[in-house]
Amino acid sequence: MPQEFEIRREVTVDATPEQVWQAIADGPGIDSWFMGRTELEPGVGGKVRQTFPGGFTEEAEITAWQPGSRLAYRGAPSPEGAFMAFEYLVEGSGSGTTVVRLVHSGFLGDDWESEYEALEIGDLQYLRKLATYVRHFGGRHSTHNLFLVHPEVGAAAFRSQIGRVLGLAGEARAGDEVTVAVEGLEPEPGVVEWTDAEGGCVGVRTGDALYLFFHAQGNAVVERHVYVPADGAAVERAWQGWLDRAFA
Known part of the structure; x- marks a missing residue:
């Protein structure tokens, strides 16, 4: 019902x-x-x-x-x-x-x-x-949207791996200056815009992109919007490879 x-x-x-x-x-x-x-x-x-x-x-x-x-x-x-x-x-x-x-x-x-x-x-x-x-x-439009999911990920493992991909020694906190770095793509300096209390949602802004990393129902999710021309296939390969390695 x-x-x-x-x-x-x-x-x-x-x-x-x-x-x-x-x-x-x-x-x-x-x-x-x-x-x-x-x-x-x-x-x-x-x-x-x-x-x-x-x-x-x-x-x-x-x-x-x-x-x-x-x-x-x-x-x-x-x-x-x-x-x-x-x-x-x-x-x-x-x-x-x-x-x-x-x-x-x-x-x-x-x-x-x-x-x-x-x-x-x-x-x-x-x-x-x-x-x-x-x-x-504002006023700029996304040229490529990324949405990838990796199943069967624990909350603690998610928080740890997100900290690592951002170049942090620990878990992400709002205001942290970070560098988003995955194999196959240029590193992107940025800042953590927000997190939730449990660290299961992390929003990151770089010079030309907006990221959301979140953990929901046992899944690790990566979202990315980029506002400059991008090789979408290369971006997807790089982030899928990172997910597979990080949560193997």
Whole structure:
């Protein structure tokens, strides 16, 4: 039986409402911080088509379209009645910052408890990615998106290996200056933008890329958005090789 849920998250962004709107209501803008690929038809009744890693596609209908302030869309229900809806509320402070509030709601399926836990964690991480993208890369579009998963990884091993790939002696902490270095790619100096309390989510910004490393349901996940021309195949080979070696 489907289980109703609602998750509310918010983040303060160093940008104007118009800059935030371009990042949440435009396909290339969304692709520059969210996973997969998005096509968005502006206006109420327009479609939002999202193709996720692995080729899975979802389609939703826009139910609210108020440029610069409110965007909402809702997916079609499954035969069992499960669906998801998203609402972004954007409010400028008048001092150069903007508050973005996300309401993620709907009905989840039979495995709703684990799904809810993953969504609760993921929603916050993606809002943090949005804030970092708009502040440091706003107006630039991602040229290549990386999303790789390695299964059966313990939490302690994840924290240790992420610290190592960042050139740290221990676990990553917000504000750490790092160098992202994997075999086959040029090292990238950067900074840890955020971590969660358990160290299971680490956001890193380099000069031309935004990374999210996270551990969820026993999986190690690497996400990367780059804002300059890149050899996507080489990037994927290098990071897949690192995952295979780090968590063998």
